[in-house]
Amino acid sequence: MARINEHFLKLQAGYLFPEIARRVSAFCEANPEADVIRLGIGDVTEPLPPAIVKAMHDAVDEMANRESFHGYGPEQGYAFLRDAIVENDYQSRGVEVSADEIFVSDGSKCDTGNILDIFGQDNRVAITDPVYPVYVDTNVMAGRTGNADDNGRYEGLAYIPVTAENDFVPAIPDEKVDLIYLCYPNNPTGTVASKETLQQWVDYAKQNDAIIFYDAAYVAFITEENVPHSIYEIDGAKSVAIEFRSFSKNAGFTGTRCAFTVVPKDLKGKTVNGEEKFIHALWNRRHSTKFNGASYVVQKGAAAAYSEDGKKQIGDLVSFYLENARLLREGLEEAGITVFGGVNAPYVWLKTPDESTSWEFFDQLLKKAHLVGTPGSGFGASGEGYFRLSAFNSREKIEAAVERFVKSLG
Numbered sequence: 001m002a003r004i005n006e007h008f009l010k011l012q013a014g015y016l017f018p019e020i021a022r023r024v025s026a027f028c029e030a031n032p033e034a035d036v037i038r039l040g041i042g043d044v045t046e047p048l049p050p051a052i053v054k055a056m057h058d059a060v061d062e063m064a065n066r067e068s069f070h071g072y073g074p075e076q077g078y079a080f081l082r083d084a085i086v087e088n089d090y091q092s093r094g095v096e097v098s099a100d101e102i103f104v105s106d107g108s109k110c111d112t113g114n115i116l117d118i119f120g121q122d123n124r125v126a127i128t129d130p131v132y133p134v135y136v137d138t139n140v141m142a143g144r145t146g147n148a149d150d151n152g153r154y155e156g157l158a159y160i161p162v163t164a165e166n167d168f169v170p171a172i173p174d175e176k177v178d179l180i181y182l183c184y185p186n187n188p189t190g191t192v193a194s195k196e197t198l199q200q201w202v203d204y205a206k207q208n209d210a211i212i213f214y215d216a217a218y219v220a221f222i223t224e225e226n227v228p229h230s231i232y233e234i235d236g237a238k239s240v241a242i243e244f245r246s247f248s249k250n251a252g253f254t255g256t257r258c259a260f261t262v263v264p265k266d267l268k269g270k271t272v273n274g275e276e277k278f279i280h281a282l283w284n285r286r287h288s289t290k291f292n293g294a295s296y297v298v299q300k301g302a303a304a305a306y307s308e309d310g311k312k313q314i315g316d317l318v319s320f321y322l323e324n325a326r327l328l329r330e331g332l333e334e335a336g337i338t339v340f341g342g343v344n345a346p347y348v349w350l351k352t353p354d355e356s357t358s359w360e361f362f363d364q365l366l367k368k369a370h371l372v373g374t375p376g377s378g379f380g381a382s383g384e385g386y387f388r389l390s391a392f393n394s395r396e397k398i399e400a401a402v403e404r405f406v407k408s409l410g
Contacts, residue, residue, distance in 0.1 A: 007143045012152055016133050016378035017041050023362070024372055037401045038372040039328075039389045042187065042346065044252045046320065046394075048301070049313035052251060055304035059297040070296040075288045077104025077260065081299045084306040085260060089245070095232045101264055101280065103287050104302075106257040106294050108217050108246040112181075113138035114290070115213065115242065115261070118282040119269070123178035126158040128170045130188055130376055130383030132215070135181045151381040161382040162189065164340065164351070169193075172200055176208050182231075183215040185222060188379045188388040189349040190325075190341015192227045198234045205240035211269065211279070212241040217259075220250035220318050222344045238264040242279070249346065249392075251305045251314050258294050258302045321346045324398045325391035331402035335409055346391040349376070353409060361387055369408035371401055 020040050028036060047053075062068035076082070082099040090097040105111050113134055121143050127135050136157065139145055145156030153159055158177050160170045168191040170182070182201065184193045205212050214231040222229060231241045243262040247253040267279040294302075304310045329342035338351040352361040358375035365371045365387075376386030391398065 005141070005143075007141055007145075010140050010145065010147055010154070011137055012148060016374070019378070020362075020372065020374065024366065027366055034370045036366070036370045036372060037393070037397050037404070039391075039393060039398075039401055040372040040374045042249065042390045042392055044249060044254050044321075044392050046252060046317055048252050048256070049305070049310060049317060051307050051310040051313055052301045052304045055307075056297050056301040059300035063297065073293045073296055073299070075291055075293045076100070076284070077102060077293065078296070078299050078303075081303045082260075084303050085245075088306045088311075090230065090232070093229060093233065095230055096238075097232060097262055098265070101262055103261045103263065103283065104294050104299060105259050105261060105287075105291065106298075107248070108215060108244040108259040108261075109134055111244050111259060111261045112213060112215060113141075114286070115283070116142050116144075117286050117290075118279065119179060119211075120272070124158060124176065125156070125179045125181070126160060126173055126177040127181045127380075128162045128183070128186075129153075129159040129381060130162070130379030130386070131181065132183060132187050133379065135213075136380075152377075153381055159380070159382070162186075162191075163382050163386075164338075168340065169197055170201075172204050176210075178208075178210050180205065180210055180212045181215070182212055183217070184228075185218040185345035186341075187215075187218065187345070188347055188374065188376065188383070189386075190343070190345035190347040191349075192222065192224070192344045195226065195228050195234060198228060198231060198237075202231070202234045202237045202240055206236055209270070210240065211267070212237075214241050214243045216243055217246040218249055218345050219245065220314070221322060221346055223322065224344055227344060232262070232264075239266055239268075242267065247302050247305060250318055251302070251310075252317065253298075253302070256298055256301065258298050320395075321391045324393065324395065327395075327398050327402060328389055328391060332405065335406045337409075342391070348389045348391070350387050350389065352376075352385055352387050355385070358384055358387055365405070365408060369401075369404040371404055371408075 082102045145154035148154050162168045219229045231237045246259040263280045263283045265280045268276045325342040328348045332339050340349040342348040358377040362375045374388040376383030
């Protein structure tokens with residue numbers, strides 16, 4: 001009989017969002033009349049911007065003619081998209097990234113897990129806590145951890161708590177780690193990192209031959225001045241960091257799927273014998289072997305995000321979700337809830353009232369207000385006692401959600 005990868009058996013009871021879906025489904029079956037508002041999973045709700053829709057329609061028309069048909073494209077992405085990314089996301093901010101350092105894919109969730117293929121199992125991995133669960137689970141699947149303890153923490157990972165007590169600033173570890181996950185603007189807390197904080201991490205990585213995995217999926221939501229949009233705005237970062245970006249949350253591509261990863265050509269790792277190897281070449285080999293490239297139609301849509309009309313329409317879309325976040329944040333604050341985030345990110349991170357646990361509050365909110373959020377403990381042990389609400393929804397439902405939330409506390 002074929003043997004399974006037993007590391008999968010170390011995973012906790014269920015991935016966070018399927019468990020939420022299970023509980024909500026059970027509630028809805030028992031209460032079919034309930035009008036449930038979902039502010040849990042960070043999935044966008046508004047239609048694709050018109051400029052992107054037009055570009056994708058035009059691309060489909062191209063695919064209908066032999067003369068303009070596209071089959072397999074370059075695995076790394078079409079030049080028209082990679083060049084647009086360089087010009088608009090990096091050169092516009094004074095950051096030097098070349099087009100051949102960009103790898104277009106079908107999602108940052110995939111990339112943050114797939115990147116582990118090119119790194120040895122004996123690397124010590126550091127993650128902030130709470131954290132996007134994919135970072136943890138993919139390392140468990142890859143065999144880099146032992147079993148989880150009673151708090152859900154794996155013995156093979158280095159956890160860095162980020163809570164209100166330390167102003168959500170991750171402390172530099174007092175041990176040597178090799179791979180570091182950072183996400184800013186942060187999911188789930190909605191907080192950001194200063195240039196000073198990121199410089200400390202870059203300096204640590206250089207001193208310890210570590211590599212930073214920098215997830216910048218929510219960069220479009222930054223509103224405050226002096227908040228870095230890219231890890232490469234930090235001195236020395238190109239020699240120690242890989243950056244992940246996505247079109248999902250800014251341009252609405254959660255159902256269309258397009259993202260990219262930046263792997264600098266001077267970034268290096270070592271073999272067990274101490275020989276230095278370029279990470280860019282390894283990722284290119286992995287990417288070309290296991291991926292045939294994002295579709296031409298989708299990449300034409302993504303490129304339209306950088307057109308004059310596309311930029312304006314995406315700006316309006318981001319502003320819409322940020323206004324939703326403001327309504328959530330201010331409504332909860334008026335009700336006496338301690339709230340974080342919601343300024344540079346589409347997430348509001350709140351302290352659960354009356355010292356209830358994260359899952360207790362989830363069940364309470366679902367039953368009393370017919371609202372769905374995300375329990376903070378699902379993001380890690382340090383998320384216990386916190387709760388995440390997403391601003392991805394219609395204005396009508398956001399306003400109704402605030403009203404219901406306040407009433408549920410009465």
